Amino acid sequence: xxxxxxxxxxxxxxxxxxxGCGECQTSCQxxxxxxxxxxxxxxxxxxxxxx
Amino acid sequence: MxxxxxxxxxxxxLDVCSGTVHILDDISFRMLDFFDEEGNFNLEExxxxxxxxxxxxxxxxxxxELKEKNQLFTKDIYKALVAHKEKKSVIKALCLxxxxxxxxxxxxxxxxxxxxxxxxEIMSAEVGKKAIDFVIRESGARRNIEIxxxxxxxxxxxxxxxxxxxxxxxxGEKHNKNFRFTITTNGLLLDDKKMEYINENMGxxxxxxxxxxxxxxxxxxxxxxxxxxxSIVDKFIKVAESRNQENYYVRGTFTRxxxxxxxxxxxxxxxxxxxxSVEPVVAQETEDYALRxxxxxxxxxxxxxxxxxxxxxxxxGKWFNFFHYMIDLHESPCAYKMLSGCGAGxxxxxxxxxxxxxxxxxxVNDPKYKMGDVFEGRIDMDIRDIFVKxxxxxxxxxxxxxxxxxxxxxxxxxxISMNKDINKPYLLACEMEKKRVECAIAIKAREALDEx
Numbered sequence: 331x332x333x334x335x336x337x338x339x340x341x342x343x344x345x346x347x348x349x350g351c352g353e354c355q356t357s358c359q360x361x362x363x364x365x366x367x368x369x370x371x372x373x374x375x376x377x378x379x380x381x
Numbered sequence: 382m383x384x385x386x387x388x389x390x391x392x393x394x395l396d397v398c399s400g401t402v403h404i405l406d407d408i409s410f411r412m413l414d415f416f417d418e419e420g421n422f423n424l425e426e427x428x429x430x431x432x433x434x435x436x437x438x439x440x441x442x443x444x445x446e447l448k449e450k451n452q453l454f455t456k457d458i459y460k461a462l463v464a465h466k467e468k469k470s471v472i473k474a475l476c477l478x479x480x481x482x483x484x485x486x487x488x489x490x491x492x493x494x495x496x497x498x499x500x501x502e503i504m505s506a507e508v509g510k511k512a513i514d515f516v517i518r519e520s521g522a523r524r525n526i527e528i529x530x531x532x533x534x535x536x537x538x539x540x541x542x543x544x545x546x547x548x549x550x551x552x553g554e555k556h557n558k559n560f561r562f563t564i565t566t567n568g569l570l571l572d573d574k575k576m577e578y579i580n581e582n583m584g585x586x587x588x589x590x591x592x593x594x595x596x597x598x599x600x601x602x603x604x605x606x607x608x609x610x611x612s613i614v615d616k617f618i619k620v621a622e623s624r625n626q627e628n629y630y631v632r633g634t635f636t637r638x639x640x641x642x643x644x645x646x647x648x649x650x651x652x653x654x655x656x657x658s659v660e661p662v663v664a665q666e667t668e669d670y671a672l673r674x675x676x677x678x679x680x681x682x683x684x685x686x687x688x689x690x691x692x693x694x695x696x697x698g699k700w701f702n703f704f705h706y707m708i709d710l711h712e713s714p715c716a717y718k719m720l721s722g723c724g725a726g727x728x729x730x731x732x733x734x735x736x737x738x739x740x741x742x743x744x745v746n747d748p749k750y751k752m753g754d755v756f757e758g759r760i761d762m763d764i765r766d767i768f769v770k771x772x773x774x775x776x777x778x779x780x781x782x783x784x785x786x787x788x789x790x791x792x793x794x795x796x797i798s799m800n801k802d803i804n805k806p807y808l809l810a811c812e813m814e815k816k817r818v819e820c821a822i823a824i825k826a827r828e829a830l831d832e833x
Binding site: 331367368373 | 443474524531662707719725741826
């Protein structure tokens with residue numbers, strides 16, 4: 331493409347099928363405690379979820 | 382929904398419901414304006430604006446192609462997952478209040494000197510062990526269980542921390558549970574022996590330090606009013622090095638008194654720390670240090686400045702991580718996680734020194750939110766329901782917000798404390814969260830462009 335460069339092929343839609351195991355860390359357990367930041371939490375199935 | 386933004390000199394479009402990020406040139410950035418919410422292009426409007434020449438239409442074709450590939454104008458299909466969350470959610474993480482006591486009197490502390498508006502007390506090993514039994518039972522089929530030793534100051538009761546940890550490891554083996562421990566400390570009582578035990582047993586340690594000495598010492602004071610920076614900084618450097626600069630955070634708070642907080646982040650980076658989190662204070666506006674709406678432009682400017690400084694440092698071979706700019710565009714959390722948020726009250730709970738259970742550390746000692754105790758081992762399902770049923774679809778402003786999957790609707794405790802309603806997010810925090818997400822994405826975009 332000439333005008334657009336896509337940065338990632340990830341698609342949240344695909345995670346509906348392969349996600350939801352609930353094994354990941356809760357966000358306040360990392361460094362938070364006064365805000366809610368979910369997007370920077372690690373997926374326990376990293377590399378295996380096929381997103 | 383598509384969110385386009387121009388941050389750090391890069392034009393980006395985020396396809397909100399797929400999580401796909403596109404870097405746009407000036408033409409495609411402009412042409413996005415002529416698409417409606419469904420992704421239909423309006424040629425007449427484009428012509429009227431004199432935006433329909435060959436190059437413009439070339440960009441339009443590319444944007445249409447992305448829509449075809451489900452990478453632009455993707456629909457929100459996640460509402461149906463909420464029922465899964467409500468049904469499957471189990472308590473799998475506990476914040477153990479090891480000590481409702483503290484050797485500091487930080488001005489902004491939500492625990493008010495560690496007491497949480499209650500009395501000074503420490504947790505017994507018996508209560509801690511009951512909490513471990515409780516979470517093993519409640520967590521059902523979940524294997525990973527998180528325990529966060531919190532306070533007050535947990536090192537004031539470290540022998541009990543050790544006893545609970547050993548018990549959890551032993552019981553974990555029996556019940557096929559993998560316990561992961563975090564401890565949060567102000568560092569005053571940290572010594573080599575404690576450090577050794579923590580390094581051997583805990584996957585994460587959060588070290589409280591606000592940045593520059595004068596900033597830290599103004600707020601993080603001892604009982605006699607003196608600053609604590611000099612007593613902790615060398616110890617924290619030692620912790621970070623002993624953990625190979627991984628699996629820890631130096632964690633600070635910025636207030637209205639240091640809106641130039643990028644200086645504090647850089648101060649921590651220059652001390653050699655590679656895992657840094659500095660968060661905005663949450664406080665009622667009656668406090669002089671509280672952040673206010675009129676501070677937002679200055680805060681946004683500072684987040685931009687911080688992002689530029691991070692890019693610059695990394696270019697010069699000095700890598701460090703800023704917690705709120707961490708974003709994995711390739712393997713972000715799944716949609717279920719994006720809807721669960723922090724899990725307070727249904728995946729995560731706090732246990733007080735006397736064994737009472739609350740939805741999270743921020744609700745402790747508010748009688749309306751007492752969910753039960755570890756002795757009886759049952760939780761109030763009505764209170765659980767308030768939390769598990771609240772999500773981005775029940776929170777009014779979230780439905781139209783492009784950042785809803787990054788914060789999952791924000792902190793429930795902040796919503797309740799600021800707006801008396803779990804479904805009314807604390808909007809000042811929302812604005813800062815949105816800015817941080819834009820910066821996080823723009824950093825990735827700039828790094829990708831630099832690699833070319």
